[in-house]
Amino acid sequence: MTWAGSHRMTDLADAIVYSRSALTYQAGLLEKTGLVTRAPTPGDERGITVTITDAGRALVAKVMPGHTQVVSNLLFEPLSRDDAQALAGLLAPVRNHMRSAPPRSAAPRRRRGARPSSP
Template identity: 70%
Template sequence: MSEPQHDVDPVRLGAYFALIEVSGLLRHAIEQQLQADGDLTFVRFQILRRLQLSPAGSRRMTDLADAIVFSRSGLTYQAGLLEKAGLVVRNRTPDDERGVTIAITDAGRALVDAVLPGHEAVVERLLFDRLSQDDARTLTDLLTPVRDHMRAAPPRSATPRRTRP
């Protein structure tokens, strides 16, 4: 019995592999920079940076897990490590006894501020130095609907929790 023939579009296959390779190479370089400049993993940097950018400096843990597409249990573990290091604090959410809020501390803000210039330099050097402003705009225009489509049917880690009536 012969295997079914699959028509592979070489253009789409090339785009897929280029996207995966660029993403992997960029993430690897970012992880090296974050480790060298601040002893941070990529996930811990994402947590701290998203908290730093939030107006109140805090977010619900479940919302943060959804935002960075990370499991809730994995985020709880990472938050515990960040809390031990004095970079975040966790508190119960006043209106939900099961909810937990995570907030960035002054030490967390200082660490993000320390690693951010190197982070931005790596992203600029590896990604944006090769793209014009129009190319960057086009890339955003291409990837935004794909991201939105993927977020419409997210994995469990990115599925918002149902609220109780």
């Protein structure tokens, strides 16, 4: 994922391990402030594509100056290319597990005032 371009909301939610409903809510707030736009995904009648705007890119640049370089220097600089690839390989099962777990929003919710059912 990069800050440039457009992404389908479903793909974005899966990539950042975030519930789709929560991402929809957040994207709505960002759209109201002009930081992203949402539009139907061509060829997918149910899909929505989110695109960062120039104002969104400017805000990212303002609040995260040099962020990528700082993370790279602190986290990856001490690692050889082989070590970085080994680290990615070690963390892949964690990422996959996080992506396979249903988001919190998918769990059934109790109604307010409802008593838990007996087993």
